[in-house]
Amino acid sequence: MTRPRSKTLSRMTPALLLAPGVLLFFAVIVLSALRTFWISMHSWDGFGEMSWIGVANYVELWHDPQFWMSLRNNVIWLVVFLLAPVLGLGIALLVNQKIKGMRLAKSLFFMPLVLAAVTVGVIFTWFYDPTFGLLAIAAEAIGAAPPALLSSERYVTFAVVLAALWPQVAFCMVLFLAGLNNLDDEIIGAGRVDNARGWMMLRHIILPQLRQVAFIALAISMIGALRSFDIIAVMTSGGPFGSSTVLAYQMYEESLFSYRFGYGAALATVLFVIMMVFIVWYLASLLKDERG
Numbered sequence: 001m002t003r004p005r006s007k008t009l010s011r012m013t014p015a016l017l018l019a020p021g022v023l024l025f026f027a028v029i030v031l032s033a034l035r036t037f038w039i040s041m042h043s044w045d046g047f048g049e050m051s052w053i054g055v056a057n058y059v060e061l062w063h064d065p066q067f068w069m070s071l072r073n074n075v076i077w078l079v080v081f082l083l084a085p086v087l088g089l090g091i092a093l094l095v096n097q098k099i100k101g102m103r104l105a106k107s108l109f110f111m112p113l114v115l116a117a118v119t120v121g122v123i124f125t126w127f128y129d130p131t132f133g134l135l136a137i138a139a140e141a142i143g144a145a146p147p148a149l150l151s152s153e154r155y156v157t158f159a160v161v162l163a164a165l166w167p168q169v170a171f172c173m174v175l176f177l178a179g180l181n182n183l184d185d186e187i188i189g190a191g192r193v194d195n196a197r198g199w200m201m202l203r204h205i206i207l208p209q210l211r212q213v214a215f216i217a218l219a220i221s222m223i224g225a226l227r228s229f230d231i232i233a234v235m236t237s238g239g240p241f242g243s244s245t246v247l248a249y250q251m252y253e254e255s256l257f258s259y260r261f262g263y264g265a266a267l268a269t270v271l272f273v274i275m276m277v278f279i280v281w282y283l284a285s286l287l288k289d290e291r292g
Contacts, residue, residue: 033269033272036265036268036269036272037265037269039261039262039265040057040058040262040263040265040266040268040269041053041054041055041057041262042262043056043057043260043262044261044262045259045260045261046255046259046261047259050262053262057262057263057265057266058266060263060266061263061266061267061270066242066245066250067247067250067267069242069243069245070242070245070246070247070249070250070267071247073157073244073245073246074225074226074228074246074247074274076157076158076161077157077161077164077225077226077228077246078222078225078226080158080161080162080165080225081161081164081165081168081221081222081224081225082218082221082222083165083169084165084168084169084171084172084217084221085172085176085214085217085218085221087165087169087172087173088168088169088170088171088172088173088174088175088176088217089172089173089176089210089214089217091109091169091173092172092173092176092177092179092180093176093180093202095109095173095177096177096180106177109170109173110170110173110174111170112166112167112169112170113167113170113171113174115167117164117167117230117231117234118230118231118234120163120164120166120167120231121163121230121231121233121234121235122234123163124159124160124162124163124166124235125150125234125235128148128149128150128159130146130147130148130151131146133146135147135149150235150236151240152240153240153241153243154243156236156239156240156243156244157243157244159235160231160232160235160236160244161225161228163231163235164228164231168221168224171217171220172217172221175213175216175217176210176213176214176217178213179209179210179212179213180206180210183206183209184209187205187209188201188205188206191204191205212289215285215286215289219278219282222278223275223278223279226247226248226271226274226275226278227248227275228246228248228249229246229248229249229252232244232245232246232249233249233252238250238253247267247270247271247274248271250267251264251267251268251271252264254267
């Protein structure tokens with residue numbers, strides 16, 4: 001009688017260990033997503049009773065120029081954030097060299113990672129300031145007019161996303177440094193025996209061993225680009241004239257300032273669907289890699 005019980009207990013142990021996390025996931029993520037979708041089918045100011053309007057919020061989204069502007073800005077964030085893994089890998093390869101002073105350089109490159117996004121936003125707001133910022137000082141040094149990037153509808157999104165890229169590159173650098181410290185010395189030694197040096201060593205020996213790390217860095221950078229919010233709130237508040245707004249910030253404005261929680265929930269649902277595409281791609285690629 002003891003053996004069947006022990007076998008049953010051993011089979012139930014994984015399920016019991018996973019149960020708290022699964023329950024929390026369904027309570028916080030799944031139920032919240034379903035509730036958000038339900039709210040998006042209503043007109044609601046957040047206080048009174050909800051009024052059923054069906055897909056009217058989504059029809060309004062389709063015809064809303066601000067929605068398309070926010071979606072365009074999210075695409076810009078995605079494209080620019082694709083540079084983070086590349087730059088992070090380059091810096092990691094640089095600071096991983098055994099050269100005097102590289103520990104100090106590594107610390108300086110790591111510094112943005114420990115700064116809060118609000119702090120990064122304030123620093124770059126000063127940097128971009130056309131009256132006393134470092135960018136204005138550099139422009140005046142070469143005889144050019146100081147650019148007011150945060151007041152330009154054309155360039156403000158690029159200015160903000162470059163500010164957000166700074167700590168993201170530092171994060172990718174840390175990931176690649178961890179990967180470089182776990183390289184297989186035997187494979188590297190075999191490559192040296194075959195006279196692999198420089199670019200050949202990097203391309204055929206180093207990079208293949210960093211493939212999983214690069215995949216994680218890419219996925220996290222893409223998700224980070226889609227959920228951008230705090231640095232926009234600090235630097236521009238979505239301005240000027242909504243030209244730097246992204247979906248997350250538009251959802252926040254529509255819900256808390258315009259008291260249109262149904263419309264904000266529709267924006268949240270669209271953003272959730274877009275993020276789910278990347279998450280499903282990430283999990284599918286991860287499972288494929290594990291099976292391979």
